[in-house]
Amino acid sequence: MTKSISNKKNTKSNNVIWHRTLVDRTDRNQLNKHKSGILWFTGLSASGKSTIAHHLEKELYDRSIRTYVLDGDNVRHGINSNLGFSREDRRENLRRIAEFSKLFVDAGLIVLAAFISPYEKDREYIRGRFEEGDYFEIYVKCSLNKCEQRDPKGLYKKARAGIIKNYTGVSTPYEEPLSPDLVIDTEIFDLKKSVQEVLEFLNKKKFISI
Secondary structure (H helix, E strand, C coil): CCCCCCCCCCCCCCCCCCCCCCCCHHHHHHHHCCCCEEEEEECCCCCCHHHHHHHHHHHHHCCCCCEEEEEHHHHHHCCCCCCCCCHHHHHHHHHHHHHHHHHHHHCCCEEEEECCCCCHHHHHHHHHCCCCCCEEEEEEECCHHHHHHHCCCCHHHHHHCCCCCCCECCCECCCCCCCCCEEEECCCCCHHHHHHHHHHHHHHCCCCCC
16 A cells, blocks of 8 residues: 655544445446546746646647646645645645545546656656556656746746745655656757647557547
8 A cells, every 4th residue: 555645643533435326437427428637737936837737638628628727826725825835735735735646536537737847756746646548747848948048937036036035946755756757858859849748658558449
């Protein structure tokens, strides 16, 4: 059994029992006419994760594929708004994301999750929360130097000035994925090519037909 990446004490009641539904994931997939699963986009800030995910969603929407994008900044505005960027809070942030992503997959959606998720151990944990064939890790590869040149939100500049603490790539590490399912190098591929690479990957995995 995979251990939680959260260090918090497990306070789950023994009286909480999983309720079996009358409509299951297989039924929802049949209704949607496509499989469900999760694409986990990992990479440095400004590598292009969210941009690719949102443009990919539009391409899939145009093909009547039901999707949902989970973006790092957006999630921290809501359900994870009480978390900071310490090592423990990063773990809890990803643990929560993994759990509600599982619900989205069960609901029959293709989830496009765009999170820096800098530690290999955390990404291994997330993969372990999904069944084989449901989870695919996509490494959006881009050098730190190039990401800093892009810096669309000015965050690297603030991190270098010491205004932002615990910033990945500057004051905390980013561990490159050891065995991602797909690598998108955004220093080589433009946005259109990046999205096409993911579409072809989904076609290969029989999630869509192109």
